[in-house]
Amino acid sequence: MKDIPEVCPECAKPLHWRSGAGGHFLGCTGYPECSFLIYPQGGDPELFHQQIDTSSNCPECGGELQVKSGRYGKFIGCANYPQCKHIDSVHKPKETGIACPKCKKGALVERSSRHGKIFWSCSEFPECKYSVWDHPVDQSCPECSWPVMLLKDHKSRGKELVCARKICKYRQAVDLSASEAGEA
Template identity: 50%
Template sequence: PEVVEGRKCPKCESDLWVRTGRYGKFIGCSSYPKCKHIESLEQPENTGVECPQCKKGEILTRKSRRGKIFYSCSEYPSCDYALWNEPLKEACPQCQWPILTIKTTKSRGTEKVCPQKDCGYSEKVEKEE
């Protein structure tokens, strides 16, 4: 395995290796199975939107095992807030939830939608040209 230069495992101070698993390449601790620290090769991108659930973390852009993009809190695993649609730093005018999301469908086009299931707020977004 390839050694990650200039970095040590945050849990046990061993070397970090680039390994290949069933879902592609990842960074793992060289003292596995004693230490099970792993991290993604791709660093998640910050959206700049504060997590509405824990109010400590920020929403990051991540990739699922199957390669689909989703958005989740940087404080995971202590906060499990996650979304499939891109978050906006804009409060819902109907229920005052701190964020809205952008949702695109074939039937309705692109709209701003409240992520709260019981709210149902949506507003059409005009395409900028």
């Protein structure tokens, strides 16, 4: 695949993108003599250099926290596994400030799937399983009064606001030129 300007930290040879069963990864061009490789989350080379803070201790047992890798990517886990099963996400969900319309306790947060696709779900997961694929907007539906609408981008219809309830079919075209003119 494609060489990148980074060099292997073990043998100083160039790294290049490769593809394997676990997805895309950066591998050393000195393979098989040098077996260095890394799986950046979502294949993003920026995350190759990302430093993950593990300076705090496990909140459950006080053990050391370590960056580990699993089938869904990197995560922070306790060094005392399997006695302590504490895990935490490397990527903290981004807050939207929009209250969850289903449980009304949590807020919608931006997350990414194991394949890197962005979605929004309730911060109270796993108790509340509300989630949407399209960007939520803190605006009530004029037809059914559902507290959240979604911003969809269609190839044929362009951008539009649609009701987040599947049983409601309300949709409204979004005029970007008017909003851009108001900002200028």
